[in-house]
Amino acid sequence: MPTAAASSSHASTTVEDVVRRRSGELLELSHSLHAEPELAFAEHRSCAKTQALVAERGFEVTANAGGLDTAFRAEFGSGPLVVGICAEYDALPGIGHACGHNIIAASAVGTALALAEVADDLGLTVVLLGTPAEEAGGGKVLMLDAGVFDDIAATVMLHPGPIDIAAARSLALSEATIRYTGREAHAAVAPYLGVNAADAVTVAQVAIGLLRQQLAPGQMCHGIVTDGGQAANVIPASAELRYTMRATNSESLRALETRMAGCFAAGAVATGCEHTVEETAPAYAELIPDPWLSATVRAEMLRFDRSPVPEEVEASVPLGSTDMGNVTQVMPGIHPIVGIDAGGASIHQPEFAAAAAGASADGAVIEGAIMLSRTVVALAGDAAQRDRVLELQQRRAS
Structure with a gap:
């Protein structure tokens, strides 16, 4: 019988192959979302587009997750380790996808599709979460309160930005x-x-x-x-x-x-x-990245010859706020920043919106999906870390 390490190594190769094989569909999704930006709680087309590929793959899709019209939960597998992947797809008034949520959604879909191929081998249940209204409204907070995350042991997602940050933090906000x-x-x-x-x-x-x-x-x-x-x-x-x-x-x-x-x-x-x-919206808590998951993402960034900021300065890099912070307050999670070339522009600028559909952004979709899926594979294949997140989830449930 193959060892757990061998199984994990094979799964890491498999998920990367899946993302690369489906890269055309993922980039088409990213560009389609970018071309039709929708605002918080009104992302009806974006919500439908984001769940389409996983529905075709056989994910069981629950619409209106948490009672929100533009949220969904798509589930595949039956393993005891339930891992969530957050897809954001809301845009900003006037400047569209200047926060690059089209990249977030497409990379999340790629991660979910890749992990579906290895879910049975790794004892995984893969949950893609369509989480609306990150820019204004706190969709994840509302979904947390409604119990949508209750059975999830760890949650991952990424966000584009001007630089790479493995253990990204964020500020509390109201x-x-x-x-x-x-x-x-x-x-x-x-x-x-x-x-x-x-x-x-x-x-x-x-x-x-x-x-x-x-x-x-x-x-x-x-x-x-x-x-x-x-x-x-x-x-x-x-x-x-x-x-x-x-x-x-x-x-x-x-x-x-x-x-x-x-x-x-x-x-x-x-x-x-x-x-x-x-x-006007639920308060956002500060983001607390899980150290082990962050270290695994850092290794993945380096494998792609990216240059994440040094660990000793990560906490001092100025960032905004996100409702993913509320998720990381209750379970292990990560929200790394994957750098794209925006010509010196940063998020929430029109120039960044234009860059979010460019070649560098396309690279972030594909590499980001590979990094996240390989990180989840590493978590599933590491007995100590797997037990850690499962034990934390059981404590929450009791």
């Missing part, structure tokens, strides 16, 4: 909409009869600007005015802000939220307005 309500008046005839909601916005933003000097390391805030009035000659009776707050961890984020709440209240106190603060 978003809020702040509404001020005052009273209209003619701006020239009787301004003293008005209560100016736009002035409340100004006071709040000045307070936030002054607060920035005292923010703790890793804390940051940024926002926009979404309503500042309708006519220059009318004292605005309503105005609205939308702010994002970030911090290195959830505890620091809660402290920042408290201080920001004081700034929002200051606008109301100074002007006599009423105000409300409403959380």
Whole structure:
């Protein structure tokens, strides 16, 4: 009988062969998603496209996973080690796939298709998760809360970026909409009869600007005015802000939220307005990459002659926030950054959107799928690591 090591080695070769054999279909998927960008919770075409190839392969697809119209769960195999692969496919308003979620989805599908070929040999159940609304809305958080991840022992995905990072981190994040309500008046005839909601916005933003000097390391805030009035000659009776707050961890984020709440209240106190603060989406926790899985991905990056940033500087590389952080808070998981050539541009820039359908992005789809699938194969074939993640999953379930 072949040894576990021999079986794992054969499976590693098999999954790479599968990805390369199906590379044309994966790149077609990436380009199709890129050509028809859809926003959070409205990714109906993208959701359908992302599940099509695995459905053809025999995956059992559950639509509306977690009660979300544009989420799905596609499952193959019956092994005791259940591994999730997250596919994101939402785009950004105005600039399309400037975060490269088309690359994420296509590489996730490639990973799932590859692992299906070795699932029986490795005792795997492969779960491809269509996770909507990462950019705004926290699809993974909602799916976690609904129990979609309950039986999964470890979860993997990747994200494109300007550089390679094996053990990528992210910041905790929360978003809020702040509404001020005052009273209209003619701006020239009787301004003293008005209560100016736009002035409340100004006071709040000045307070936030002054607060920035005292923010703790890793804390940051940024926002926009979404309503500042309708006519220059009318004292605005309503105005609205939308702010994002970030911090290195959830505890620091809660402290920042408290201080920001004081700034929002200051606008109301100074002007006599009423105000409300409403959380617009579930909070994102900081991403905690699993060390063993991250080390395995690093080795895969090096095998492809990529240059991941050194381990000692990974934690200091500035990153954004992701709802994958919430997943890694409850189970082993990874969210490596796979570099593409965007001519010096970074994510959320129009130039990056253009690059997300270029040759370098195509390489990231194929190499990324190979790296993730070989990482899962390594996990399944390493008895100690396999037992570790299974034991953690059993503890969660008990």
